[in-house]
Amino acid sequence: MSDMQSARRGLSRPALSGPDVRKIITGVLLIGLVLFGQQLYGRVTAAGRLNPALQGATGPRNVIVVLNFIPDRFHNERVAEYGVFAGRDGTLNRIRLRNVSPDSLARLAAVAWVARIEPLP
Amino acid sequence: MSASAARSAQGLGDHRKGLAAGRLLRDLKILLPFAVLVAVWWAIYLSVDFSPQVLVSPLAVWHAFAHLVSHGVMAEYANTSLRMIGLAALLSLLVGVPMGFAVGINRYAAHALEGFLRFLQGISGIAWLPLAIIWFGFTHTTTLVIVIYTLIVPIVFNTMIGVRAIPEAYTLALRSLGASRLRLVKDVYLPGALPSIVVGLRLGMGYGWRALIAAEMLVRKGGLGDLIFGARTFGQIDRIITGMIVIGCLYVVVDRLIIQPIENLTIARWGVLRQ
Amino acid sequence: MSMAKTSNRSSARRALDQVAWRLLPLVPFALVLAAWIAYWTIMRPPPATLPAVPDVVAVLWELAAKGELATHVAASLWRLLLGVLLGATSGVILGFIVGLNRSVSEFISPLVVFFNAISGIVWLPLVIGWLGIGTALAVFLIWNTVFFIVFQNTVLGVQLVPQIYEQGVQALGGGRWETIRSVILPGALPYILTGLRSGLGFGWRALIAAELVGATTGLGQMIFGATEYHRSDIIIGGCLIIGVIAIAMDRWLLLPIEQRTIERWGLVFDARKEE
Numbered sequence A: 001m002s003d004m005q006s007a008r009r010g011l012s013r014p015a016l017s018g019p020d021v022r023k024i025i026t027g028v029l030l031i032g033l034v035l036f037g038q039q040l041y042g043r044v045t046a047a048g049r050l051n052p053a054l055q056g057a058t059g060p061r062n063v064i065v066v067l068n069f070i071p072d073r074f075h076n077e078r079v080a081e082y083g084v085f086a087g088r089d090g091t092l093n094r095i096r097l098r099n100v101s102p103d104s105l106a107r108l109a110a111v112a113w114v115a116r117i118e119p120l121p
Numbered sequence B: 001m002s003a004s005a006a007r008s009a010q011g012l013g014d015h016r017k018g019l020a021a022g023r024l025l026r027d028l029k030i031l032l033p034f035a036v037l038v039a040v041w042w043a044i045y046l047s048v049d050f051s052p053q054v055l056v057s058p059l060a061v062w063h064a065f066a067h068l069v070s071h072g073v074m075a076e077y078a079n080t081s082l083r084m085i086g087l088a089a090l091l092s093l094l095v096g097v098p099m100g101f102a103v104g105i106n107r108y109a110a111h112a113l114e115g116f117l118r119f120l121q122g123i124s125g126i127a128w129l130p131l132a133i134i135w136f137g138f139t140h141t142t143t144l145v146i147v148i149y150t151l152i153v154p155i156v157f158n159t160m161i162g163v164r165a166i167p168e169a170y171t172l173a174l175r176s177l178g179a180s181r182l183r184l185v186k187d188v189y190l191p192g193a194l195p196s197i198v199v200g201l202r203l204g205m206g207y208g209w210r211a212l213i214a215a216e217m218l219v220r221k222g223g224l225g226d227l228i229f230g231a232r233t234f235g236q237i238d239r240i241i242t243g244m245i246v247i248g249c250l251y252v253v254v255d256r257l258i259i260q261p262i263e264n265l266t267i268a269r270w271g272v273l274r275q
Numbered sequence C: 001m002s003m004a005k006t007s008n009r010s011s012a013r014r015a016l017d018q019v020a021w022r023l024l025p026l027v028p029f030a031l032v033l034a035a036w037i038a039y040w041t042i043m044r045p046p047p048a049t050l051p052a053v054p055d056v057v058a059v060l061w062e063l064a065a066k067g068e069l070a071t072h073v074a075a076s077l078w079r080l081l082l083g084v085l086l087g088a089t090s091g092v093i094l095g096f097i098v099g100l101n102r103s104v105s106e107f108i109s110p111l112v113v114f115f116n117a118i119s120g121i122v123w124l125p126l127v128i129g130w131l132g133i134g135t136a137l138a139v140f141l142i143w144n145t146v147f148f149i150v151f152q153n154t155v156l157g158v159q160l161v162p163q164i165y166e167q168g169v170q171a172l173g174g175g176r177w178e179t180i181r182s183v184i185l186p187g188a189l190p191y192i193l194t195g196l197r198s199g200l201g202f203g204w205r206a207l208i209a210a211e212l213v214g215a216t217t218g219l220g221q222m223i224f225g226a227t228e229y230h231r232s233d234i235i236i237g238g239c240l241i242i243g244v245i246a247i248a249m250d251r252w253l254l255l256p257i258e259q260r261t262i263e264r265w266g267l268v269f270d271a272r273k274e275e
Helices: A003-012 A017-042 A072-082 A102-109 B001-046 B056-068 B073-105 B107-122 B125-136 B139-162 B168-176 B181-219 B224-233 B235-275 C002-023 C026-043 C051-068 C068-099 C104-119 C121-131 C134-159 C163-171 C176-214 C219-228 C232-264
Strands: A061-066 A084-089 A091-100 A114-119
Touching: A003 C219, A017 B073, A017 B224, A017 B235, A061 A102, A072 A084, A072 A091, B001 B056, B001 B125, B001 C232, B056 B073, B056 B235, B073 B107, B073 B125, B073 B181, B073 B224, B073 B235, B107 B139, B107 C026, B107 C176, B107 C219, B107 C232, B125 B139, B125 B181, B125 C176, B125 C219, B125 C232, B168 B181, B168 C121, B181 B224, B181 B235, B181 C121, B181 C163, B181 C176, B224 B235, B235 C104, B235 C121, C002 C051, C026 C051, C051 C068, C051 C232, C068 C104, C068 C176, C068 C219, C104 C134, C121 C134, C121 C176, C163 C176, C176 C219, C176 C232, C219 C232
Parallel strands: none
Antiparallel strands: A061 A091, A061 A114, A084 A091
């Protein structure tokens, strides 16, 4: 990156605050989108993920985490952080988790790439 | 409102709309070369029978991108890299700027340190990775240490230069009025050196982002470097190219839309001292 | 009588000052060395974590005697030479072609910014599939790094040559080629040389990074291979050599070329300050 270019530009351009401030705002928004976008989306749609039977749980529950795709090792590892991994429920995209605390349940529901959370009968 | 005033008010509104449209057009013009590039890429891909190990189509790359985003993978890896560079930049500024001040104020210290800093810069942060791995293992600490090392050298160097460039008359004037050391720092050194500090930060971010990606490739504990290097193992060229594009775009956004405008603003506001 | 004594004392002091000034840059190195020795003597860390100073010297001597060091240094320098030659020639030639044509340079400018953002190590996962491990990979990565720096600086240099010189030559009847040779080339030269100097530094660092991951010989490979066996003495020794070569190349190769060329063309431009 030629910092000479920027030095030259700085010396010859008059003080224009408008476009620079606009750029900074745009840049910060874009980076913010990358950092928090998916997280926010997940949180906003959390209610739709949790099965009604699990809403307002007060103690640890056993659940099935349903995904819309076949999970990679990445997803298995992340899901396993919320409870005790207890194998699949039929197909590969249904993961059984035992002993999920209410707090973990709420956080799991806010994960954007989780499709549904169903109770484990 | 009189008829002529109403007409001229409307003229002003139209003029503003024209300006906004012109700006939008100019912003879109920047995308045109990339569109041409993608078209050329597609043409090359279609005309030569590439194995998917060598090159994939732009469409495949788009699918890989959509896949990684919808599966939450891209968000997490990009987050890891961005947070790491952000933390490293913050720490480097907190430590590097005071160090640069302390050294820059003294002519002898500046002269003494110049060669040493150049030497450290010659041994890039990446070269110290093996030692960092032995000391801290394959952890985020290793990556952070290396990126901070890479970032801090240009920051200290440029802060030093910035301080040295401040005409002595300014410091002498304030000191003769009885200003304390702290006041001197706040009112003369900091504003005077600020343009140079931002230049140092900008340089450092360039080196640091690159060092971060390389470190992530070796440490393999998350981040975009890990993403593209891991995809190599499975020959997922579409993922590699997606990762490369994301790496480039993130850097361009941070450099051109955040740091460079800050640089322009500081030079415009305090740049008078530079001349 | 006393006047002569005073002048003798002041000239002696001046000479002492000059010597001290020369020796100052060595002070940080001496301090680091002292700290290293002190830490080692007091804490007695395991050799894998921090070797004793004589151990590093001994291992370097051993490697030099076995010829291994020479092999690695030669491999690295050879790759650097190839990459820099390719990068510099392609950068200057394309830089001229693009710099002379304003609409072209405006069009490809966003592309150059983007590809500069991903230059170097980011290409490794992709290119390793095309070229495998070894010299070809390293040369590609160096070419990539050097090209964009030299190219950008050349374009800048070409575009900044004041129009009035071009017009002057044309008024005297000189054609396009004559203009380029006698006006634009010398005018752009300081920028090209700055680009080369930057490029060499970047290229060397990119080379080491490339060798860490994808080579069987070379200094980068030497220090990364030592990680497996926890031979931090080899790592530290290797890093020092890397730093020394970086400084040597810059100081004794490029700086003289730059200064002499600029003197010859009588251009008042302290290229040393631009980095």
